[in-house]
Amino acid sequence: MTIGSAQSVVREVADDDLDLVHAAKNGDVAAFEQLVSRYDRKLLRIAQSITHNREDSQDAVQEAFLKAYQNLSAFREDSKFSTWLFRITVNQSLIKLRRQRASREASLDEDFRAAGDVLPKEVTDWAPNPEQLFWASELRDLLIKCLRELSPILRTVFVLRDIEGLTIDQTAEVLNVSQTVVKARLLRARLQLREGLNKYFSKQKESARAESSFYERLMQRTPHSHSRVADQLNAT
Secondary structure (H helix, E strand, C coil), X not given: CCHHHHHHHHHHHHHHHHHHHHHHHCCCHHHHHHHHHHHHHHHHHHHHHHHCCHHHHHHHHHHHHHHHHHCHHHCCCCCCHHHHHHHHHHHHHXXXXXXXXXXXXXXXXXXXHHHCCCCCCCCCCCCCCHHHHHHCHHHHHHHHXXXXXXXXXXXHHHHHHHHCCCCHHHHHHHHCCCHXXXXXXXXXXXXXXXXXXXXXXXXXXXXXXXXXXXXXXXXXXXXXHHHHHHHHHHHC
């Protein structure tokens, strides 16, 4: 699919969303149910990435849809409906997270400040693509573990931009921050994730080297082991 055709599909989805929104504003509940069906799983992923609690995530998504339905008249249509819906979901998810942390007397604002919004002076290119890593089954659990180690705001930026595929501009609109802030947080999230992944792969390499060294020492002590194994296989 070319860039032009992809952009055309995005515009068609956005136009279709608006048609459903107009119908829902006129009292067509089924139209809104179509929007729920279209975005339910995507919103759940976003909420889950913030709260890391399935029950809270489900509640946040339900509350987000309820707020969206109750406030459809407030949707000015100067942005995509999906962007507006993502913003509501992020806000509801952050509320859930604040409640989780209330018992530990932790402030979410501290996470926002600690994340920092200053671009690092030197940034090495991110590779491999984090979205490709996310969907690779053998690395999925590892990346999820590394994501959990990020602060909530960095996690949210990464999920919106690199997993859900929002543009920098859309991500900035959802989070109500500037594009520069989004880029800074995204770079910080990617670098922290890469650091976590590098630690894992370094351990794997060390383990592989240790196993190889052990195997070599074993072969030195039993130089005819290969022939004996081969003989046993041929005899069966």
